[in-house]
Amino acid sequence: MHEPIVEVHELTKLFPTTEGGDKRAVDGVSFTVSPGQIYGLLGPNGAGKTTTLRMLSGLLTPTSGYAKLSGFDVRLQREQAKRCLGYLTASTGLYQRLTPRELLRYFGELIDMDRAGIGRRIAELIEWLDMGTFADLRCGGLSTGQKQRTNIARALMGDPPILVMDEPTLGLDVLTNRVVLDFIRAEGARGKAIILSTHYLDEAEAMCDQYGLIHDGKLVGIGDLATLQAQSGKRRLSEIFLKLCGQSEHVLSGVPEARAEGAA
């Protein structure tokens, strides 16, 4: 097994609430991911998946704990850490008045790629993701599927070793869904460390090597499918999840005061 490339240690995030006091959105979450692994961070809406991934990506500052990407501490060596990271969610927008090609060029320049390298990489991604027909149209006029492909290309622009995907298939049609899942598998096979958060448990079961089941900000189950099956005595991931949470009636319907996961 490779050395872990993603290292999350006791990440905790407290949010001040308007009533005063704090809400523990994420509470002492730890896990590691190695190159080539697809790690599934699973849980219902409001469980703390997005907050964990945002801390992992340097978008939020953890209240305590740390995350390291390729050995760089996300909080202290923010730029080096972010350089190793491709980040994708279902909700990330595109610049409406740029074309996918201009957009990719922009992000290429932001990560300090040279001009020739950018051109080469864009050509590669356009061919691979079959974006030829819309690469020079303004993003504002693209379909959802085309937008998500552009987003994937954007996340892959610098060919980062780590990919963080927060509900990447939320709200996609069957066809685009398929494109996204295929791409995740292919990138995993190419040796990337992938962290995938989703509340579609069946989808996850078909993709991931390792799981972290998160509920109310805490990890309630960690390991591969066999470990989790042994731990819970259940076979399907959804059953395991219910069992481990011990709160069968609330879990999958979502916590009442759930924050809108993935809504940005």
Added chain:
Amino acid sequence: MNRYRRVGTVYRKELVETLRDRRTLMAMVVVPIVLYPVLMVVLVEALKSEAGRQEKEQYFVCVPDAAHKDWLEGVFKREAAAREEEERAAKTAAEKVGRQADDASAAFRTRLGAEQITIQVVPEEHLWDQVSQNKYHAAVLLDPPPDPSDFADGRNRVVQILYNDTNPLSDVMYRQLNLVLGNEMERIIRARVRGVSGNEDLLTPLVASNVSTTSPDRQFAKALAMIVPFLLVTMTVTGAMYPAIDLTAGERERGTLETLAVSPVPVGQIVAGKFGVIVTIAMATTALNLASMTAVIHFSGMDKLFTASKPDAASVELGTEALIVTKGAEDGTGLSGLQRENLDRRRQIEAQAAKSVGFIASAAPIVLVSMIPFAVFFSAVMLAVCSFARTFKEAQNYMMPVMMAAIVPSMIVSYMPTIKLEGALLVIPVANVVVLMRELFLGNYTVSAISLCLGSTCFYAAAAVVVANKVYGNESVLFSDVGSYKTLLLRRFMRPQRLPSAALALLTVALLFPFYFYAQSGLMRPNAPDHNLVVIVLSQVLLFAVPVIFLTWYTKTDLAETFSIKVPSIWHALGALLLAVSITPVAFLLQRLQFQIFPASETIRVLQEQQAALFGEAPWWVLVLVFAVTPGICEEVLFRGFLLGGLRERMGVLKTVVTVGLVFGLFHYQLEKIPVVSFMGMVLTLVCLRSGCIFLSVIVHIANNGLAVASERFKAIEVFYDLPKDAAELGAMHFDLRTGMFLLVFVAGLILFVPKRLMPARNEPAKS
């Protein structure tokens, strides 16, 4: 360097995207290039046609009886005849002096023709109603009534004109009647004088020949100076508004901000790029507006219209000259050599003005340059304010007060033509730039006024950029589900912290600056020493000490850390002592040195005299309390406490010391004082920063001010320190053994504070 390249990348991309936005293009290009000239042309045409209409309109005047009617008609006839005669005379005279004759006729065109005026009789008791109900434009009533013998009866009469202010035509008629009746009176007087003495020249002991030394386009500039700054401010703000909203709240609303935040680019570089785009668009809007305005004024002939609507200086002069020439030929009076020269000079100025591109075109570049600090400042403010907003709509709501803050002061200033660029106005944001622009138009300004004006504006702009940077990167603003901006502003959401943020420290100091400036200049009263001393103490305590101590408490910041409350090491205490005894003569030495290189202006002597007048003969201990102890504590609390606390762990020693020192110097806004005071500020900052003890810098500060103040009252101190007695002595260089000794002590003290390695600061810089 990578940093600049990335800022450039962000800038280019945002500019491209902004220029593809229809709303920005509307505000930036369409408004000035299409709508604006159309508006101007419509306005000019409306004015022209209004003027034409007044000339073509029929006017009705009512009188109580036929005698009035006959008399008034006679007056208008005599007036018309007199004008014709005058015009003919002017033409003849103009030919005599060899000038174009049609110039001369212009002066006689402004009067209404007799054929436009109808005089009708109405019953006496209805005169008032007829005019007030706008059925007649005016009524004329004589008492005693006119005599058929046309005033030859030698009686004096009262003439009453009834008119209606709110009806413009009535107003025109009133002015016309006033003029015509005035001329009629002159004719009657002439006739009476002729009857008595046979020579009416008795009536013109003085013939006025008025010559304006300003070129007509300068006069036009005066009118433009009232309106143009206001228009430009409005247009600049409008131009900057859409990009400011779009690049911040717009980006957040569309969900692209998260993508940008996850890229390995520091927030500061992103904000810098965006800020550059907003400034660019604001300035482009300003430039386009100015260019379009210049073109419209130039080609629409508005300036000509304007000069024509003034009492036509040139032509009137020509008329007078013609009369004088005609008369001169008759009785020997005429223009002297110098008077004639002046008239010729005036004519040359007019000829030049007619040929030149026009004042507006030549002033435009200067005005554009003076708009840059304003554009920078407002772009920064808008960026900061919009950064708080999550949606386009929210940002638009926030923009309203910002727009008002820009437009209202410029409007007020536009309506105060006598207000001068001096005193507190120099540092009042927005108002100072508007007045500066007006002064640039008129050509009245001083270098120190401009530099203070632009300098303070840049200072505010910097503070606004820092805030924008801070707000933009804040996670509770980045993600709507993390909490609202309330968490940024309300005390109960704040987490205890060791030191204030650099943004808060700089912003606080920037906001205090205009208030302090106002207290120091605006609230002082001559010959009221007690009042002035109280103002000084109160402004120090209420503006310097109280706000920052409150802020420190409010933001749950550690008081002891922020204000460096600590027991110093013995070496640092010794160093402070050495500095305390030697700093005053060294300060004077530096001041003398400065005056050797840049001689003191007369203002410094005047200021000293004013100072003496403001504070009178208070007892020495009061002066020491007011000018040494109070500032020694309050200024240290603000600069070496709060400001230094905000900066010291975010910059190296050198940068911190220079920054705090310069800001301290800027607060002592007299240009001549700034260099030495900045140096003193740097020394004090170094003392506090290195010892970690604010008491040491307080002691050095009090010692410096106290010795300078006390030396004015105690000869012994002045002699011991060999301080200059007056401004003249301060202007002369003087260096002897004693001064050298003090300098040595000073350097020795300073060495105790100089760090082993100049970088980095006392504490490891915090990574954030």
